[in-house]
Amino acid sequence: MKKNILVIPGDGIGPEVTTWGKAVLEQIAKGFGHDFSYDEALMGHAAIEATGNPLPDETLEKAKKSDAILFGAVGHAKYDNDPSLKVRPEQGLLKIRKELGLYANLRPILLFDELLNASSIKPSILKGTDILFFRELTGDVYFGEKTRSEDNNTASDLMIYHRYEVERIARKAFEAAMQRRKRLCSVDKANVLESSRLWRETVQQIAKEYPEVQTDHMFIDNAAMQLIKDPKQFDVVLTANLFGDILTDEASQIAGSMGMLASASVGESTGFFEPIHGSAHDITGKNLANPLASILSVSLMLEIGFGLKDEAKVIIDAVDQVLKEGFRTNDIADDTTNPYKVLGTKEMGQLVLK
């Protein structure tokens, strides 16, 4: 198979972890005889520094021409500490999601048995959990109009949904549910928000096309609680952009660490694959970041982006193997971990490669 892959390392630990994602991709290509070519581009703070623009035109053009994108992370403490800065790293990420029409963000909660103890949640509660989140990614309060009053004393963001936006992601989520345990939980705040009422109505409508799927609706506050209380009750979870952002980060505790979770954003054409963790400037450059989320992003690229199931499985098995042998990065180590088996980014990356 011949594919053009664009690598966008981004900021913070982005470059460190993406190095290992890419290395795994190269190895898979070699092993399975695929012809993958690579290009690289800037985004986020790195791009602002170099060009003044968090998403340079050149990056967007390369992105549109590629078959898949492997992304790291964006963000920088400077902007977090100064909310008045007008040009911000995250704008690059939001713009590329919008420009590429990446409306569906898939976040599988993959639970490696070896990491059951790494979580703050009891193993008995976690065991058997298998959730696939569908987070809407190009609408909601993320993209609605923003205002700041003249006197600087009032600020707003419009939380807005169009029916077609809900329909298209709902269909994707129901299709996925049909391939899984045939349960779907849609999360909203329909008891307060008009946009959530449109969301709920629309999901109820689409649900009729999938009578085999058992559909539930849950309020976001309750969902945030149920996810911790009894995660096994969920199969496919469908939700809006903001609620999905919150729930999936929370759900990372099920997998033991943010450092283990990958996501696939798909929609109109090119797929976009990234760890769900952020730029983590506090540990940047210290060889402490967990490269597994980036490596698992590559397995999502192979499976969801290119339909290469066997190749994807080889990666997951390799990760599983390394964990079985007791190796951990800092974020997934626990009291029972042999301290000699706690590895840096590089060492963990190399082990998975082997």
Next chain:
Amino acid sequence: MKKNILVIPGDGIGPEVTTWGKAVLEQIAKGFGHDFSYDEALMGHAAIEATGNPLPDETLEKAKKSDAILFGAVGHAKYDNDPSLKVRPEQGLLKIRKELGLYANLRPILLFDELLNASSIKPSILKGTDILFFRELTGDVYFGEKTRSEDNNTASDLMIYHRYEVERIARKAFEAAMQRRKRLCSVDKANVLESSRLWRETVQQIAKEYPEVQTDHMFIDNAAMQLIKDPKQFDVVLTANLFGDILTDEASQIAGSMGMLASASVGESTGFFEPIHGSAHDITGKNLANPLASILSVSLMLEIGFGLKDEAKVIIDAVDQVLKEGFRTNDIADDTTNPYKVLGTKEMGQLVLK
């Protein structure tokens, strides 16, 4: 002390649990020689059924004249299943919050040692947790303008904050932090939302008035994760209406169950005291609801509303005692609970009274 208390039982399990909150209040009044008088009023679905209005004028008038309000819950499955209904129970609750100027919702996460095992989170992670949430309650996307397009295909809610709204709740939260461990974490989504940037700027400004308080800012997605990963890191958490709704429900898992958490809403005058749980129509009328959140709401009324610390403590001690003796309602029972000590609403209420 002479006080007028308005009881609004509301919907679902509201009436069941409020009965016990009120009974405890009466007992305290008797024991300490206070002169509390009571009135009752309708809100939510119950009020819609009786008057067509989720917050009848009569209820609002009584509320304004009272010294404190003991509230149960609102909500009904009928409205949850039909997002197109225009008159909804929750409107009553939102309107009374706004009309009474209840802009600060305090939600203490009170952790009874006896319930450490009732949580899905590991006891070692929980032990020592003591968080006080300040949730803004009369602004945000809850109260911004709502629209629905003519063709019914687009819906929106305006997420909006004014500087004074952030300032007044921030001051209350910083004052509380000064009385506690002097740490405050403000939660927002300033990397994406303009209203969050105003929020963050304003909190940074107010923080200067409290140099002794160690102030942090966290994004909501990260906060939802950190709350489960390491709840002990938090002292006072300050956040907006929507984010506070989500985080405090999630945090209920720290206390073992929603059925244990009470909240106090304060602002311009009359205080409003309620369990954080909802109407729970699935268990309504089955003598299954946990009355402790309502009983603990009464202790908040006594302490925060009336400044009666000793009286408040008597209630907390009584709850502690009952838990120490091994008694539980269904929601807080675990594998180690003696099945004969799992009680109904009524029996638990009676025990605390004793």
